[in-house]
Structure formats: structure tokens, C-alpha cells
Amino acid sequence: xxxxxxxxxxxxxxxxxxxxxxxxxxxxxxxxxxxxxxxxxxxxxxxxxxxxxxxxxxxxxxxxxxxxxxxxxxxxxxxxxxxxxxxxxxxxxxxxxxxxxxxxxxxxxxxxxxxxxxxxxxxxxxxxxxxxxxxxxxxxxxxxxxxxxxxxxxxxxxxxxxxxxxxxxxxxxxxxxxxxxxxxxxxxxxxxxxxxxxxxxxxxxxxxxxxxxxxxxxxxxxxxxxxxxxxxxxxxxxxxxxxxxxxxxxxxxxxxxxxxxxxxxxxxxxxxxxxxxxxxxxxxxxxxxxxxxxx
Amino acid sequence: xxxxxxxxxxxxxxxxxxxxxxxxxxxxxxxxxxxxxxxxxxxxxxxxxxxxxxxxxxxxxxxxxxxxxxxxxxxxxxxxxxxxxxxxxxxxxxxxxxxxxxxxxxxxxxxxxxxxxxxxxxxxxxxxxxxxxxxxxxxxxxxxxxxxxxxxxxxxxxxxxxxxxxxxxxxxxxxxxxxxxxxxxxxxxxxxxxxxxxxxxxxxxxxxxxxxxxxxxxxxxxxxxxxxxxxx
Ligand SMILES: Nc1ncnc2c1ncn2[C@@H]1O[C@H](COP(=O)(O)OP(=O)(O)OP(=O)(O)O)[C@@H](O)[C@H]1O
Ligand SMILES: [Mg+2]
Numbered sequence: 001x002x003x004x005x006x007x008x009x010x011x012x013x014x015x016x017x018x019x020x021x022x023x024x025x026x027x028x029x030x031x032x033x034x035x036x037x038x039x040x041x042x043x044x045x046x047x048x049x050x051x052x053x054x055x056x057x058x059x060x061x062x063x064x065x066x067x068x069x070x071x072x073x074x075x076x077x078x079x080x081x082x083x084x085x086x087x088x089x090x091x092x093x094x095x096x097x098x099x100x101x102x103x104x105x106x107x108x109x110x111x112x113x114x115x116x117x118x119x120x121x122x123x124x125x126x127x128x129x130x131x132x133x134x135x136x137x138x139x140x141x142x143x144x145x146x147x148x149x150x151x152x153x154x155x156x157x158x159x160x161x162x163x164x165x166x167x168x169x170x171x172x173x174x175x176x177x178x179x180x181x182x183x184x185x186x187x188x189x190x191x192x193x194x195x196x197x198x199x200x201x202x203x204x205x206x207x208x209x210x211x212x213x214x215x216x217x218x219x220x221x222x223x224x225x226x227x228x229x230x231x232x233x234x235x236x237x238x239x240x241x242x243x244x245x246x247x248x249x250x251x252x253x254x255x256x257x258x259x260x261x262x263x264x265x266x267x268x269x270x271x272x273x274x275x276x277x278x279x280x281x282x283x284x285x286x287x288x289x290x291x292x293x294x295x
Numbered sequence: 296x297x298x299x300x301x302x303x304x305x306x307x308x309x310x311x312x313x314x315x316x317x318x319x320x321x322x323x324x325x326x327x328x329x330x331x332x333x334x335x336x337x338x339x340x341x342x343x344x345x346x347x348x349x350x351x352x353x354x355x356x357x358x359x360x361x362x363x364x365x366x367x368x369x370x371x372x373x374x375x376x377x378x379x380x381x382x383x384x385x386x387x388x389x390x391x392x393x394x395x396x397x398x399x400x401x402x403x404x405x406x407x408x409x410x411x412x413x414x415x416x417x418x419x420x421x422x423x424x425x426x427x428x429x430x431x432x433x434x435x436x437x438x439x440x441x442x443x444x445x446x447x448x449x450x451x452x453x454x455x456x457x458x459x460x461x462x463x464x465x466x467x468x469x470x471x472x473x474x475x476x477x478x479x480x481x482x483x484x485x486x487x488x489x490x491x492x493x494x495x496x497x498x499x500x501x502x503x504x505x506x507x508x509x510x511x512x513x514x515x516x517x518x519x520x521x522x523x524x525x526x527x
Contacts, residue, residue, distance in 0.1 A: 163400065170383055170394050177381040180343065182369035182398030182441060 015249020046201025076197025234282025
């Protein structure tokens with residue numbers, strides 16, 4: 001029983017983190033209909049940046065977050081403006097190919113720069129845990145999960161309450177109509193991709209703090225997780241990504257008690273398929289992204 | 296205010312508009328009528344920048360806007376109420392209207408609510424649940440939120456009951472008098488020619504008749520043109 005509780009607690013904190021990995025991916029997919037296969041690579045780029053800042057300046061990863069977020073935002077904005085916008089009207093196959101290639105270029109560059117070793121950001125609190133009866137939750141994971149929650153709530157508020165958020169959702173719903181309101185769609189797309197990249201970088205930094213990462217297997221795993229969670233939660237829905245992350249985190253963690261390591265992806269897929277059978281529009285459901293008319 | 300000269304435009308290799316001349320003066324209501332497929336929607340799209348202009352001039356308040364982007368044309372003061380309305384269907388009426396004023400950061404709904412009081416009672420209703428007439432009001436109101444000096448309306452009467460059409464069309468003179476000229480594309484030729492001062496008849500991409508709406512309304516050949524038959 002206590003083993004099950006421990007697994008569930010781990011699943012919750014891991015799930016929050018997975019939700020953070022997915023929320024930006026889901027945003028880009030929902031708003032511009034681009035499945036960004038370089039999302040995991042962007043997360044790992046953020047992880048390396050935080051790792052470098054820690055290594056050379058002793059900066060705590062939580063304090064490095066603003067730097068990582070701004071750097072990744074600018075990188076993401078430039079990528080969308082200079083590259084992905086060029087093929088935004090092309091069939092989805094082309095954007096898949098482009099972002100897949102982009103991910104490869106990024107992770108090969110990272111591998112050249114830093115080799116393929118597993119890295120982790122060492123902190124004093126990494127080994128300390130909060131004890132709740134028989135259940136132990138590491139402080140780092142707890143903080144990462146709390147941050148994921150705060151960012152998700154914050155992002156949802158930005159989307160529903162601010163001028164910028166309105167322009168992003170309007171462009172996602174009907175780009176042509178949004179442009180007729182004077183909303184600069186290309187700029188909005190670039191901002192959206194920048195936000196997504198910044199969120200990926202933050203998630204990557206947290207992963208590097210509570211666990212480890214490398215340029216070969218981590219990016220693909222994160223992209224796959226983000227994909228599963230986005231479909232699970234419902235596209236373009238901020239809270240959907242969080243709920244999807246929690247479901248996946250708990251399922252993998254509890255399922256891991258009975259199945260061995262390599263089975264986690266199978267668990268993820270099983271959860272995905274089951275959800276899609278019961279609720280084809282995802283757990284929270286995609287509400288407004290539909291009438292995409294090309295202009 | 297809007298002067299179009301020898302405009303040629305179309306989609307890809309297909310040319311739809313041929314040497315179109317058209318003018319709209321400030322505070323005027325101008326009707327553009329023609330049969331299905333004549334190119335009325337295409338002409339509005341060329342004005343608002345939704346499609347490229349192949350050749351010819353589009354001048355708005357003495358600025359050449361041919362080839363300008365949709366967004367910058369909105370900035371200059373042209374609002375386009377597109378065919379099919381294209382409301383943000385999952386959002387409320389209020390959210391739709393606020394998006395209409397997005398560019399100028401205009402959140403003041405008083406002008407459009409005064410114009411269409413029923414919208415005032417529907418502000419928190421989701422746009423897709425409005426009646427067809429209310430949706431058209433919402434679309435026009437959304438266009439007005441950008442405080443344009445020219446409003447392009449495509450197929451105002453599409454799918455609406457005649458009484459609803461009369462109600463909405465009855466607001467157009469007020470809109471024009473308050474400083475927003477209207478270029479109205481309409482299938483319902485009687486309605487269009489009654490409310491407008493000037494009108495143009497578009498036939499397979501060419502302007503074949505133009506002039507005072509009253510005279511055109513009295514002219515029997517216009518009915519034929521509207522039906523797409525050969526006119527003398
Ligand atoms: N997106 C498009 N791509 C290619 N051709 C188009 C497109 N839209 C319209 N056309 C063609 O352009 C011509 C003019 O169409 P348009 O929609 O401008 O006519 P209309 O006068 O608005 O007709 P209606 O009264 O039916 O709305 C038609 O032959 C049509 O097939
Ligand atoms: Mg039309």
C-alpha cells in the first residue's frame with residue numbers, strides 16, 4: 001500500500017512536470033496547426049543553458065529560469081518568423097518534416113558541443129525530501145510541480161484576459177478573420193512559437209534539476225510525451241495539458257510498479273488510446289480551434 | 296475616398312476581375328450587385344488585401360493600397376464584413392466585438408450597442424448561438440469597432456428573413472451619416488438599390504452599368520443583368 005502511495009505521489013509531481021513539457025507543444029498545435037517535432041530538442045536546449053549557467057556561475061536553476069525563458073523565446077520567435085512561417089500553409093506533412101529536421105539539427109549541434117553524456121544540475125536540495133507519513137517527495141520535484149501549476153494558470157490567464165492572448169486565440173480560431181481585425185498573424189504565430197519554446201526551456205531546466213538529460217534520448221522522449229499529453233488533454237487547452245500530464249505521470253508511475261522500464265511508452269499509448277475511445281476530443285476537449293479558413 | 300481604376304485580380308492563374316472602375320465617396324452608401332459568381336466577393340477581397348491585385352490602382356484617401364497587407368489596410372480605415380460573417384463562433388458577442396476593436400484597442404461598445412440594441416442584451420451569449428440576423432448584426436458591429444471610414448459588407452441578406460434584412464439595412468444610413476461609408480454587396484437588388492445612392496452592376500468580372508441607384512432601379516434591363524441574362 002505504501003509503495004502504491006509513494007508511486008502515486010511521484011506520479012503527481014512527475015505529471016505536473018510533464019504537463020509543463022506539453023503545454024507549449026499543445027499551444028502551438030492548437031493555434032497554428034503545427035505539430036512541432038523539435039519541441040523536445042528545444043526543452044533540452046534550455047536544460048543545457050541552465051546547466052551551463054550553473055556550472056560556470058553557480059546559478060541556481062530556479063534563478064536561471066528567466067534567462068532560459070528569454071533566450072528560448074527569442075530563439076523560438078526567430079525560428080517561426082524566419083523558417084516555419086514560410087511553410088505554414090503547406091500540408092501538415094511538410095511542417096512535420098521541417099520541425100523534425102530542425103530538432104535533428106539542434107540535437108546534433110548539442111551533441112557536438114557537449115557530447116552525449118547524461119547531465120544533471122546539482123543542487124543542495126536535490127537529495128532532500130518532504131516526508132508525509134510513509135511517502136517521501138523530493139523538494140526539487142515539489143517545487144518543479146508547483147511551478148508547472150503556476151505557469152499553466154498564468155498562461156491560461158494571459159490567453160483569456162490580455163490583448164495578446166485574445167490575438168493568439170483569435171488567430172487560432174480563424175486566421176483570416178483575425179487578420180481582418182488588424183491582427184498581424186505572422187507576428188502572432190512567432191510570439192506563440194516563442195512562448196512555446198520558452199515553456200519548453202523552463203520544463204527542460206526543471207527536468208535537469210530533478211533528474212538527468214542527454215541530447216540523444218531525452219528530446220525524442222519529451223516530444224513523444226508532449227504529443228500524447230496534448231491529444232489526451234485536448235488541443236490548445238492549457239488546463240488540458242496539465243490534466244493530461246497528471247494522468248500520464250500517475251499511470252506511468254503506478255504502472256511502473258508492475259511493469260519494467262521499457263514498458264512506460266506502451267502505458268502512455270494505452271492511456272491515450274483508451275482516452276480517445278471514451279472522449280475523442282480529449283479529457284478537457286478542444287473548444288474553439290476549428291474553422292481554419294486560409295487567407 | 297475609395298478610387299479603383301482598371302483593377303485586374305483573381306486567384307492564381309484564373310483572372311476574375313477585368314478593368315474594374317469603382318468609386319466610393321465619404322459618407323456614401325454604394326451598392327455592388329451582380330449574379331452568382333460575377334466576382335463581387337473577389338472585388339471586396341481585392342480592396343481589403345485578402346487577395347493580390349494583379350494590375351490597376353486601388354486608392355484609399357489618396358494612398359495607394361493595392362498590394363498592401365490586410366492588417367495595414369485595416370489600420371488605414373477599411374473594415375471588411377466577410378461573406379458568411381466569419382464570427383469567432385466559440386466566443387461571446389462581447390469578445391467578438393472587443394476583437395473587432397483590437398487594432399485600435401477600442402473596447403467601447405456604446406456606439407454599436409446603440410446601433411443594434413439587441414446585441415446589448417446578447418453580450419454574454421456565445422456567437423454561434425445567435426440567430427442569423429443577430430449574427431449579421433454582430434459581424435457588422437464587429438467591423439465598426441475598428442472605427443473605419445469605409446465598411447465593406449458582403450451578402451448582408453444571406454440566409455436572413457426579409458424583415459430582418461430590412462431592420463439591418465435600415466441602420467446603414469445612420470452608419471454612413473456617422474462617418475463610415477458603406478460598400479454593400481447584395482443579391483437582393485431591390486434592397487441594395489433602395490438604400491444606396493450609387494450602384495455598380497458587375498457581370499462576369501466587368502462593371503457593365505453604374506450610376507444613380509434610383510435610375511438603375513427604374514431600368515428594366517438591370518433585373519435581367521441581375522439574373523445573369525444578356526442585357527441590351
Ligand atoms: N478561393 C477561390 N479560388 C479560386 N477561384 C475562386 C475563389 N473564390 C471564388 N473564385 C471564383 O471567382 C469567381 C467569382 O467568385 P466570387 O465569389 O467573387 O463571386 P460572387 O459575385 O461573390 O458570387 P456570389 O454571389 O455567389 O457570392 C467565380 O468563378 C469563382 O469560382
Ligand atoms: Mg460572394
